[in-house]
Amino acid sequence: MQKTYYNPADLRKFGNITEWDEELGKKFFEYYGKVFEEGALTAREKALIALAVAHTEQCPYCIDAYTKDTLQRGVTKEEMMEAIHVGAAIKGGATLVHGVQMMNKVNKLDG
Amino acid sequence: MATKSLHKRESNLANSNRQLEILSNGIFQNGELPTFKNKITETNQFPLKAKKLEILQINVGYMCNQVCEHCHVDAGPDRKEIMTLDTMQQCLEVIKNTGAHTLDLTGGAPEMNPNFRWFVEEAAKAGIKDFIVRSNLTIIRANKKYYDLPEFFKKHNVHVVSSMPHWTRGKTDKQRGNGVFDKSIKALQELNAIGYGIPESNLRLDLVYNPSGAFLPGDQASMEKDFKKALKEDFEIQFHNLFAITNLPISRFLDYLIASENYEDYMYSLVEAYNPKAVANVMCTNTLSVSWDGYLYDCDFNQMLELPVNSKVKHISEYNEDLLEGRNIVISQHCYGCTAGAGSSCQGIVA
Numbered sequence: 001m002q003k004t005y006y007n008p009a010d011l012r013k014f015g016n017i018t019e020w021d022e023e024l025g026k027k028f029f030e031y032y033g034k035v036f037e038e039g040a041l042t043a044r045e046k047a048l049i050a051l052a053v054a055h056t057e058q059c060p061y062c063i064d065a066y067t068k069d070t071l072q073r074g075v076t077k078e079e080m081m082e083a084i085h086v087g088a089a090i091k092g093g094a095t096l097v098h099g100v101q102m103m104n105k106v107n108k109l110d111g
Numbered sequence: 112m113a114t115k116s117l118h119k120r121e122s123n124l125a126n127s128n129r130q131l132e133i134l135s136n137g138i139f140q141n142g143e144l145p146t147f148k149n150k151i152t153e154t155n156q157f158p159l160k161a162k163k164l165e166i167l168q169i170n171v172g173y174m175c176n177q178v179c180e181h182c183h184v185d186a187g188p189d190r191k192e193i194m195t196l197d198t199m200q201q202c203l204e205v206i207k208n209t210g211a212h213t214l215d216l217t218g219g220a221p222e223m224n225p226n227f228r229w230f231v232e233e234a235a236k237a238g239i240k241d242f243i244v245r246s247n248l249t250i251i252r253a254n255k256k257y258y259d260l261p262e263f264f265k266k267h268n269v270h271v272v273s274s275m276p277h278w279t280r281g282k283t284d285k286q287r288g289n290g291v292f293d294k295s296i297k298a299l300q301e302l303n304a305i306g307y308g309i310p311e312s313n314l315r316l317d318l319v320y321n322p323s324g325a326f327l328p329g330d331q332a333s334m335e336k337d338f339k340k341a342l343k344e345d346f347e348i349q350f351h352n353l354f355a356i357t358n359l360p361i362s363r364f365l366d367y368l369i370a371s372e373n374y375e376d377y378m379y380s381l382v383e384a385y386n387p388k389a390v391a392n393v394m395c396t397n398t399l400s401v402s403w404d405g406y407l408y409d410c411d412f413n414q415m416l417e418l419p420v421n422s423k424v425k426h427i428s429e430y431n432e433d434l435l436e437g438r439n440i441v442i443s444q445h446c447y448g449c450t451a452g453a454g455s456s457c458q459g460i461v462a
Contacts (some may be wrong), residue, residue, distance in 0.1 A: 073330075
């Protein structure tokens with residue numbers, strides 16, 4: 001067994017998940033490919049969304065893949081960092097907006 | 112930012128044999144990745160053969176006013192290899208009689224060859240259909256003696272193809288040197304002002320995009336759209352087409368890949384993106400590259416790796432189009448750079 005949970009080389013093996021369940025694996029990759037095609041959103045916009053979500057999900061494979069992908073699409077580092085801040089703002093906001101729930105409870109119990 | 116060529120630095124990568132060794136050792140020797148020969152054999156495309164010649168590409172010298180980070184020519188102000196008048200004359204004889212429809216002048220900065228203008232004037236008389244000069248743009252602003260180059264190009268109906276790695280200053284200067292972006296913008300505006308790159312104009316101005324690091328180029332059409340929008344909005348600049356070109360793992364780009372520990376991952380990316388359709392149209396099948404000293408190569412990359420054409424005809428002085436047609440193309444692992452994704456050539460994607 002390897003000594004770390006994550007190995008960068010495993011990213012290249014992502015496709016291998018179809019080996020143990022071909023039908024579902026294939027359906028997933030077909031869906032995945034379709035999602036990132038040029039549509040109402042450009043492929044570039046989708047890649048930036050993916051980069052932000054990769055960070056909020058804290059998935060090292062996704063960060064690796066979408067940093068490279070956005071670079072390939074000519075995205076600048078300023079744009080990348082702004083996208084990550086959008087993710088961080090939602091993450092932070094999602095935590096803080098629950099503060100209202102806490103306030104409601106305090107007001108009810110100790111108002 | 113490099114300021115000297117690998118040759119000047121006496122780097123061992125200035126030696127083409129050393130580069131070829133690296134490209135054949137390691138992951139390709141131990142079978143982790145297939146060699147290019149084995150890969151194209153899988154799709155019944157070995158040996159690659161030259162078809163009818165369409166593009167004659169002449170490298171008039173390795174001297175350049177820039178020292179770009181990833182230059183496959185290892186060009187720079189310290190390179191002294193310059194095509195002589197005699198060799199130019201031999202080239203002109205070929206240009207007058209060739210069946211090729213495109214003449215493509217490259218370097219270095221081709222304009223720095225002292226006989227460049229004479230050569231262009233003479234070559235233009237041959238009436239070849241598409242006459243390309245690969246200009247780095249900054250040369251136009253480098254010295255007063257070059258200020259009138261746009262007018263000179265216009266006079267001879269030269270098709271200008273210029274490198275522009277990004278529409279932002281930061282990414283451009285990182286790759287091509289400080290101040291390159293501003294000078295390039297100025298040069299593009301001057302070219303636009305005399306009619307180059309305007310939508311309906313027949314004065315052709317195309318840009319070349321190549322990635323600033325260890326990653327492949329994105330979709331050419333999308334990049335072109337982004338470039339056009341940004342350059343128009345920010346600088347009122349127009350151009351015709353964008354060619355997205357993959358960086359080949361040779362010379363200074365190979366040096367960069369190794370130093371940044373990206374070599375293996377980059378080769379994996381190229382092999383994983385292998386596209387047999389691109390192999391069918393790869394530029395060596397319709398192009399011939401002539402070096403500053405008149406020797407013939409399948410492409411500019413093979414020229415830099417000193418891999419001569421596999422033909423009885425080796426030099427421009429003994430040029431024979433019929434004998435060169437059908438020759439087997441000389442390949443190594445750098446060739447994966449031209450067959451990744453939508454493929455890559457001096458004219459952009461090929462598949």
